[in-house]
Amino acid sequence: xxxxxxxxxxxxxxxxxxxxxxxxxxxxxxxxxxxxxxxxxxxxxxxxxxxxxxxxxxxxxxxxxxxxxxxxxxxxxxxxxxxxxxxxxxxxxxxxxxxxxxxxxxxxxxxxxxxxxxxxxxxxxxxxxxxxxxxxxxxxxxxxxxxxxxxxxxxxxxxxxxxxxxxxxxxxxxxxxxxxxxxxxxxxxxxxxxxxxxxxxxxxxxxxxxxxxxxxxxxxxxxxxxxxxxxxxxxxxxxxxxxxxxxxxxxxxxxxxxxxxxxxxxxxxxxxxxxxxxxxxxxxxxxxxxxxxxxxxxxxxxxxxxxxxxxxxxxxxxxxxxxxxxxxxxxxxxxxxxxxxxxxxxxxxxxxxxxxxxxxxxxxxxxxxxxxxxxxxxx
Amino acid sequence: xxxxxxxxxxxxxxxxxxxxxxxxxxxxxxxxxxxxxxxxxxxxxxxxxxxxxxxxxxxxxxxxxxxxxxxxxxxxxxxxxxxxxxxxxxxxxxxxxxxxxxxxxxxxxxxxxxxxxxxxxxxxxxxxxxxxxxxxxxxxxxxxxxxxxxxxxxxxxxxxxxxxxxxxxxxxxxxxxxxxxxxxxxxxxxxxxxxxxxxxxxxxxxxxxxxxxxxxxxxxxxxxxxxxxxxxxxxxxxxxxxxxxxxxxxxxxxxxxxxxxxxxxxxxxxxxxxxxxxxxxxxxxxxxxxxxxxxxxxxxxxxxxxxxxxxxxxxxxxxxxxxxxxxxxxxxxxxxxxxxxxxxxxxxxxxxxxxxxxxxxxxxxxxxxxxxxxxxxxx
Numbered sequence: 001x002x003x004x005x006x007x008x009x010x011x012x013x014x015x016x017x018x019x020x021x022x023x024x025x026x027x028x029x030x031x032x033x034x035x036x037x038x039x040x041x042x043x044x045x046x047x048x049x050x051x052x053x054x055x056x057x058x059x060x061x062x063x064x065x066x067x068x069x070x071x072x073x074x075x076x077x078x079x080x081x082x083x084x085x086x087x088x089x090x091x092x093x094x095x096x097x098x099x100x101x102x103x104x105x106x107x108x109x110x111x112x113x114x115x116x117x118x119x120x121x122x123x124x125x126x127x128x129x130x131x132x133x134x135x136x137x138x139x140x141x142x143x144x145x146x147x148x149x150x151x152x153x154x155x156x157x158x159x160x161x162x163x164x165x166x167x168x169x170x171x172x173x174x175x176x177x178x179x180x181x182x183x184x185x186x187x188x189x190x191x192x193x194x195x196x197x198x199x200x201x202x203x204x205x206x207x208x209x210x211x212x213x214x215x216x217x218x219x220x221x222x223x224x225x226x227x228x229x230x231x232x233x234x235x236x237x238x239x240x241x242x243x244x245x246x247x248x249x250x251x252x253x254x255x256x257x258x259x260x261x262x263x264x265x266x267x268x269x270x271x272x273x274x275x276x277x278x279x280x281x282x283x284x285x286x287x288x289x290x291x292x293x294x295x296x297x298x299x300x301x302x303x304x305x306x307x308x309x310x311x312x313x314x315x316x317x318x319x320x321x322x323x324x325x326x327x328x329x330x331x332x333x334x335x336x337x338x339x340x341x342x343x344x345x346x347x348x349x350x351x352x353x354x355x356x357x358x359x360x361x362x363x364x365x366x367x368x369x370x371x372x373x374x375x376x377x378x379x
Numbered sequence: 380x381x382x383x384x385x386x387x388x389x390x391x392x393x394x395x396x397x398x399x400x401x402x403x404x405x406x407x408x409x410x411x412x413x414x415x416x417x418x419x420x421x422x423x424x425x426x427x428x429x430x431x432x433x434x435x436x437x438x439x440x441x442x443x444x445x446x447x448x449x450x451x452x453x454x455x456x457x458x459x460x461x462x463x464x465x466x467x468x469x470x471x472x473x474x475x476x477x478x479x480x481x482x483x484x485x486x487x488x489x490x491x492x493x494x495x496x497x498x499x500x501x502x503x504x505x506x507x508x509x510x511x512x513x514x515x516x517x518x519x520x521x522x523x524x525x526x527x528x529x530x531x532x533x534x535x536x537x538x539x540x541x542x543x544x545x546x547x548x549x550x551x552x553x554x555x556x557x558x559x560x561x562x563x564x565x566x567x568x569x570x571x572x573x574x575x576x577x578x579x580x581x582x583x584x585x586x587x588x589x590x591x592x593x594x595x596x597x598x599x600x601x602x603x604x605x606x607x608x609x610x611x612x613x614x615x616x617x618x619x620x621x622x623x624x625x626x627x628x629x630x631x632x633x634x635x636x637x638x639x640x641x642x643x644x645x646x647x648x649x650x651x652x653x654x655x656x657x658x659x660x661x662x663x664x665x666x667x668x669x670x671x672x673x674x675x676x677x678x679x680x681x682x683x684x685x686x687x688x689x690x691x692x693x694x695x696x697x698x699x700x701x702x703x704x705x706x707x708x709x710x711x712x713x714x715x716x717x718x719x720x721x722x723x724x725x726x727x728x729x730x731x732x733x734x735x736x737x738x739x740x741x742x743x744x745x746x747x748x749x750x751x752x753x754x755x756x757x758x
Contacts, residue, residue, distance in 0.1 A: 012433070012436075013429060013432055013433070013436070014431070014432065014433055014454050014456065014457060014459070014461055015456055015457070016456070017429035017430075017431065017432065018429060019426060019427065019428050019429065019470075019474055019478055020426060020427035021426055021474070021478060021479070022424035022425065022426060022479075022488070023424075024427075025424075025425040025426050025427035025490075026419070026424065026425045028427060029415070029425060029427075033412065036408070040405070040703065040726060041703075041721045041725075041726055041727065042726065042727055042728075042729070043705060043726045043727055043728035043729070045401035045402075045404075045405065046401065046404040046405045046408060047398060047399060047400055047401060047404050048398065048399035048403075048404035048407060048408075049398050049399075050392060050396035050397060050398065050507050051396075051430070051493055051495060051507055052393070052396065052495070052507075053392055053393065053396065054391070054392070054393055057391075057392070071452050073450050073452065073463075075393050076497060076500060077393065077394055077395075077498065077500040077501070078393060078394070080393070082393055084452075084463075091398075095398055095400070099398055099400060100400070104743050104744050104745065106731060106744075108728070109401070111404075114430055114493075116430060116431070118455060119456065121455055121456040122456070128429050128430055128431075139731050141731060141732070143710060143731040143732060144731055147729060147731065255711060256711065324419065324420075326422060331522060332634060332635065342420045346420075347419060347420055347421065347422045348420065348421055348422055349421075349422035349487070350421070350422070350526060352485060352518050352520060352522040352523055352526065353520070353522060364483050365483050365485075366483065
């Protein structure tokens with residue numbers, strides 16, 4: 001019986017899962033290698049957690065926020081439920097707080113791998129999501145926030161992605177402000193109005209902080225203008241430290257990456273489920289997709305800040321790397337000649353028998369060059 | 380709530396799944412990159428199938444041999460069963476015969492990724508298995524067999540693995556011989572005896588081919604001695620081509636890789652579930668584990684030969700690559716100085732505040748060097 005004998009029409013993949021073909025798969029691998037190399041050069045050491053864990057471990061703590069997006073499997077060995085990882089940050093937090101609890105802090109870790117999410121039936125989106133990221137565990141400071149953002153920006157620059165923008169938010173600022181002034185029963189409606197950027201409803205529901213929230217709504221945009229507008233506001237003492245930290249983090253990022261495009265949205269708190277401080281979303285003018293996201297959270301008992309890039313989105317935003325030129329060579333070319341071609345950057349494609357017409361066969365195999373008289377000749 | 384808040388004792392992973400920590404994860408990634416680079420230089424183009432597919436697609440044809448080792452999941456989107464891949468060869472066969480059906484042949488594909496197997500409860504073994512491999516699709520020739528073996532040997536050499544041995548077998552030879560001479564009802568007992576290398580039972584059950592099988596049992600060992608012994612046998616015409624092909628493949632491998640250690644076991648047919656010709660197992664004298672396996676099979680309608688290496692086993696057999704020296708640098712070191720350190724091969728580890736005692740902090744962070752007076756100094 002042959003391996004794979006179905007008809008093409010039966011060979012469909014589940015929605016959200018795809019093959020990467022030659023070219024695409026190579027570009028993805030090179031993109032991941034490029035960002036992982038940038039992380040490694042800056043002292044972030046790679047860890048590799050498994051594709052699945054016991055459900056109790058993977059979805060514990062705030063990892064539970066991803067529970068509805070997680071595939072589960074019965075482990076026939078332990079009779080316990082396992083879960084396919086929908087995200088790697090919980091795993092890195094586990095490694096930091098258990099396996100590497102005695103490693104010195106700050107602890108800098110990097111990772112790459114695939115995650116699987118259930119997705120929303122009927123909505124087309126990737127359900128196998130590549131991630132490549134960093135976590136800086138231990139310090140809670142504007143300099144730590146800035147290192148993570150600046151290194152993310154550096155990695156994207158090395159991939160050749162243009163027009164990168166880091167969009168910052170600080171959900172604790174607006175949420176804390178609402179808690180000081182709005183009765184608990186009324187908060188959810190106000191938060192929904194802020195999420196919709198619905199200024200009329202915010203004015204109506206905002207009570208004593210309606211004017212402050214109106215300015216915060218208007219402030220969303222380039223970081224320097226946003227921070228100037230926010231500086232005019234008189235935040236209560238309980239939330240003022242969040243504003244000051246945002247100012248300090250932006251200043252520290254600017255010192256490290258003066259030309260990086262930064263925006264601030266002081267009333268963005270959508271999708272930040274376990275984050276406790278600065279939140280980061282990465283975009284590029286060359287793509288409408290989110291290229292990555294991250295921010296500050298608590299890993300076990302420790303402050304941490306991380307950033308996860310999405311290689312699939314990076315590839316759609318990055319220039320396509322040139323592929324290796326291919327040289328068709330005779331069966332049994334000497335090792336030295338082959339090594340010389342490889343050193344010149346060629347991929348060699350070997351004949352498997354003696355060819356009457358090597359040029360024709362070379363073209364047939366999409367080669368750019370053919371070996372003749374001791375050298376590669378362009379076709 | 381924090382990300383990951385369980386106690387360490389609850390943080391156990393399911394048996395067969397593990398974390399790779401700094402050093403190990405880097406070594407695995409470098410090992411995979413090294414073999415994939417060797418494959419790419421020889422014209423094998425990378426494809427990347429998804430982690431899971433519909434069960435009907437992943438386990439169709441002879442992929443079904445892996446059915447009992449495969450985790451299944453319900454797809455809430457299509458309400459069809461999906462399966463986590465236990466192996467990638469079926470996926471590459473699908474890509475070759477459907478997605479790349481119009482690509483020119485010979486088609487050379489490479490791949491790397493993780494596979495998940497159910498394993499045997501109570502038996503400790505990896506259940507998440509990394510694979511990195513090649514498939515040569517289209518030609519059915521000794522030269523094609525030899526290209527796959529020689530390229531696998533080259534990749535292992537580049538990884539620095541010593542004492543590599545390629546163990547070859549040709550199950551169709553002994554099976555075909557048995558079919559010519561032994562009644563169907565008696566074949567299974569004889570095959571079991573051959574699997575056990577039980578010469579007494581083979582003599583008893585072997586009927587008219589008992590003497591031939593005795594020589595084949597004795598022949599297992601270094602390829603040249605094995606082929607000499609087999610050459611003395613008078614194989615029936617129906618199986619003689621298998622022997623001749625084995626001789627031709629060994630000769631073609633020797634031409635390409637004269638110093639490669641080759642063995643032949645003419646009565647090995649354990650674990651070859653979809654293979655139709657030459658079968659290959661890779662070992663090294665530095666490790667007792669199988670480093671890889673492969674062989675000839677039918678992909679869709681086409682002849683194919685492949686080899687899958689197991690990066691986890693390779694790492695246990697390969698010398699540990701030296702890790703990057705780490706240089707502790709002050710907060711906000713100029714970009715040029717940082718780039719110069721990276722160009723010298725250093726990973727930089729940045730201070731996040733001004734240090735009173737940078738040498739102590741550098742040692743604490745396992746750095747080998749510290750930046751002082753404009754240069755890296757060894758600690």
